[in-house]
Structures are given as C-alpha cells and as structure tokens.
Amino acid sequence: xxxxxxxxxxxxxxxxxxxxxxxxxxxxxxxxxxxxxxxxxxxxxxxxxxxxxxxxxxxxxxxxxxxxxxxxxxxxxxxxxxxxxxxxxxxxxxxxxxxxxxxxxxxxxxxxxxxxxxxxxxxxxxxxxxxxxxxxxxxxxxxxxxxxxxxxxxxxxxxxxxxxxxxxxxxxxx
Numbered sequence: 001x002x003x004x005x006x007x008x009x010x011x012x013x014x015x016x017x018x019x020x021x022x023x024x025x026x027x028x029x030x031x032x033x034x035x036x037x038x039x040x041x042x043x044x045x046x047x048x049x050x051x052x053x054x055x056x057x058x059x060x061x062x063x064x065x066x067x068x069x070x071x072x073x074x075x076x077x078x079x080x081x082x083x084x085x086x087x088x089x090x091x092x093x094x095x096x097x098x099x100x101x102x103x104x105x106x107x108x109x110x111x112x113x114x115x116x117x118x119x120x121x122x123x124x125x126x127x128x129x130x131x132x133x134x135x136x137x138x139x140x141x142x143x144x145x146x147x148x149x150x151x152x153x154x155x156x157x158x159x160x161x162x163x164x165x166x167x168x169x170x171x172x173x174x
Contacts (some may be wrong), residue, residue, distance in 0.1 A: 003088065003119055009011045010083040013117055014090040018078055025075040030065050031104065034058035037126070038118045044127040068159040069139035070097045094128075096135070098142045102149040109138040136167035 005013075015051070017036060024032050036059045037043070043051040052055045064070045073096050081092035092115075097108040111130035118124035143160040146152040151159070 005085060005088050005117055005119065007083045007085045010088065010090055010117055012084060013121060014078075014081060014083070014092070014115070014119060017090075017115070021076050025073075028065070029167070031058060031063045033061050036121070036123055038122045039122045041118075041123060042125050044125070046127075046129060049133040068155040069098065069142070071155060072139075072142065076098050078113075082102070085108070088117045091118065098138070101142055101146040102151040103146055107138050107145070109135045111135075129156045133167070136164070140164040140167040 020032060020036060022140070024030065034054050035059055037054050039054050040045060040052075041054055042059060043057045045051070045060075048060070048064075065073075075097060076094050078092040079095050080091045081090055083090055092113050094111050094113050095108055096110065101107070109130070111128050114125070114127040115123050116125035140160065143152060143156050143164055146156060147160070
C-alpha cells in the first residue's frame with residue numbers, strides 16, 4: 001500500500017529538497033544529493049538510463065556533475081512546481097544555468113522533473129524529462145562563447161572537440 005501525503009507535506013518536502021540542492025550547487029557535495037533518496041530509489045534519466053538504488057544514483061551523479069557540462073552548471077532552481085497529493089508527486093521545471101563564460105552571457109536549458117515522495121524527507125523516484133539536443137546546443141554555445149573570450153577550460157575544450165561537434169551541426173553552425 002502506498003503512503004498518502006497531503007499537499008502541505010509534499011510542498012514542504014519539495015522546498016527542503018530545493019534548499020538542499022541549492023546548497024549542493026555551491027558545495028558540489030553530490031553525496032548529499034544521493035542521500036535524499038531511499039535506498040531502493042529509481043532515478044530515470046531518459047538519455048542515460050535508469051539508476052537503481054541510492055548507491056547507483058550516487059555513482060552516476062558524481063560522474064555526471066563533475067564532468068562538463070554538469071561541472072559548469074551553477075544551480076538547479078525550480079521555475080515552478082505543482083504538487084499531486086494523490087500520487088505523492090511533485091512536478092517541476094528545473095533551470096540548469098551555466099556559469100558566466102566571461103561576458104555576463106546567460107546560457108541555460110530546462111527540464112521537467114517528476115519526484116515521488118517516500119516520506120521522512122526522502123524520495124523514491126526522480127524522473128527527468130528533457131530534450132538532450134537542447135542541452136547539447138546550450139553547452140556548445142557556452143563553449144564557443146568561452147573560446148571566443150579566452151575562458152574555455154580543458155574539460156569544456158575536450159567535450160567541445162569530442163562531443164560538441166554534433167550539437168554544432170544540429171544548430172546549423174558546423
């Protein structure tokens with residue numbers, strides 16, 4: 001039987017989740033992110049697969065967020081959210097802004113996240129829905145701007161040279 005949570009509890013849990021994610025965006029302590037999930041949680045990431053269990057989520061989030069472009073994202077604020085109490089879910093749109101390439105340019109891409117609450121401040125499922133092409137194009141534009149400004153670091157340069165070309169072609173710039 002699935003536990004039932006009222007809208008206020010879901011809203012509070014989500015606000016705590018967002019506060020913790022904002023702290024993690026600064027500290028880059030991705031263990032704290034994994035620790036917000038139940039031991040048997042599922043993280044569904046449509047482009048990269050499904051992580052099963054907190055420890056798979058932990059390994060995946062560290063790998064993802066310490067490599068470009070995740071390493072250059074500065075925050076993950078929800079632009080809006082709705083609570084669906086009957087299903088125990090919170091649905092939101094998450095902004096993924098990248099750091100300033102050196103001239104104040106704001107580059108970002110968004111995704112829809114569906115979180116399923118398990119109680120006690122933990123989540124049992126996260127599903128991220130997005131267009132990988134949109135994220136790749138945003139990352140490639142960031143690389144091109146940083147290159148032009150002389151601020152392109154080695155991680156971004158490697159990504160640009162090995163992966164970014166297909167996104168440049170998709171954006172009509174190759």
